[in-house]
Amino acid sequence: MTEYHLDERLARDSDLVTKIGLCELRLMKDGRWPWLVLIPQRGGISEVFELTPLDQTMLTFETALVGEALKRATGATKINVAAIGNIVRQLHVHVIARNEGDPNWPGPVWGFGSAEIRDDEERASLAAKLVEALKS
Template sequence: MGETTAFQLDDRLARDSHPVSRLDLCELRLANDSRWPWLILVPMVADAVEIHDLREGDQLALARETAKVAQLLKKITGCTKINSGALGNVVRQLHVHVVARNEGDPGWPGPIWGHGKAEPYDEADRQKLIGAIRESL
């Protein structure tokens, strides 16, 4: 897998999300916005900005981990649709968003980015969701 010795999580990702688990390649985090169940996979590879910056094996591992996280998020939430993407326009460090969406949620059917203001989780709800994710992993 990727080299993790020099990996350092971007400050903004650390500030705006909570740790959930470490996968083989990625650190899995929960975005601190309760409007959508929203997970973030961050490959633990120093200086990775784009998916093509990863070695081929790590690209495949990222695809597998993204699919696994998407499947478990859909199962846990019963959502209508999973949105996933790696944008990186604000935070350059490579990370993949996996978001559970439902018809009628804030911003549906548009993208979540730039829609309103984040609504942080309360401690109990955050811990409950993180526990369900960890159990499903």
């Protein structure tokens, strides 16, 4: 089995919030949306079907858990979930809170405009809300 290492682009573009069970939960630095990424802590995995059946189940569970916590923490209208990975091949699942009127609503967040980096205070506040919502 290949050792787990976080892709350098994911490390550069996000901050660790917490580790759940299978996944690292990271908050994207782009502050235009409450945008999380779940990364299974397994090396050499780029597709969901490459995970063991148990890990697939855990990923599904953790994605739902995080989506529910994000909706509770932000009051979002909609939670978008996607695992695309065309550029960053390491398996990762985006969980994004969307609201009518947010940047590029109802279009996708990818490739829209330029990132607006979330400041440290906002990052810490959102991360704390998320951790609290995960406990409820």
